Amino acid sequence: MESTDAFWSLPTGTGTVSEDPPEYGASTRVFDLEERTAKFGEAVIRFLKAVPSSSLTNRLIDQLVGAATSIGANYCEADDSVSKRDFKHRIGTCRKEARESQHFLRMIATAMPEKKLEARKLWREAHELNLIFSAIFRNTKT
Numbered sequence: 001m002e003s004t005d006a007f008w009s010l011p012t013g014t015g016t017v018s019e020d021p022p023e024y025g026a027s028t029r030v031f032d033l034e035e036r037t038a039k040f041g042e043a044v045i046r047f048l049k050a051v052p053s054s055s056l057t058n059r060l061i062d063q064l065v066g067a068a069t070s071i072g073a074n075y076c077e078a079d080d081s082v083s084k085r086d087f088k089h090r091i092g093t094c095r096k097e098a099r100e101s102q103h104f105l106r107m108i109a110t111a112m113p114e115k116k117l118e119a120r121k122l123w124r125e126a127h128e129l130n131l132i133f134s135a136i137f138r139n140t141k142t
Contacts, residue, residue: 033075033132034072034075034076034079036129037071037072037075037094037129038072040068040071040072040122040125040126040129041068041069041071041072043122043125044064044065044068044069044101044122045065045068045069047115047118047119047122048061048064048065048108050115050118051108051112051115052112056111057108057111057112060104060107060108060111061108063100063104064101064104064105064108067097067098067100067101067104068097068101068122068126070093070097071094071097071098071101071129074090074091074093074094074097075090075091075094077090078090078091078094084140084141084142085142087140088137088140088142091133091136091137091140092133092137094129094133095130095133095134095137098126098127098129098130098133099126099130101122101126101129102123102126102127102130105119105122105123105126106119106123109123
């Protein structure tokens with residue numbers, strides 16, 4: 001049986017959500033962050049529709065849908081920011097929401113082991129988004 005650490009590791013050469021042809025109808029990566037974050041939010045919504053509602057999962061579902069869809073909303077706000085400081089703040093929020101998405105995807109995978117493979121793919125995309133927004137945040141001068 002696979003350990004928890006091995007489950008969440010990121011082996012090279014694995015697909016991410018944005019590369020998944022059945023989800024998006026294309027085999028190329030999405031480099032437009034507004035589109036990529038929107039597609040991530042949509043993929044999480046589709047994933048959560050298949051998670052049965054229970055006292056255990058309801059809170060996790062609410063938290064995950066909020067965090068995952070907030071990434072794109074905050075990126076749109078960052079794109080329309082009025083100052084460098086506002087931009088950096090919004091990008092920081094994107095970064096935090098991506099990390100929160102990772103956390104709740106892991107919790108859903110724990111609560112619903114049969115959803116582990118789907119959660120892993122979404123977790124990887126949330127991880128990549130976190131890395132992207134972290135790099136933008138670090139390189140933004142205020």
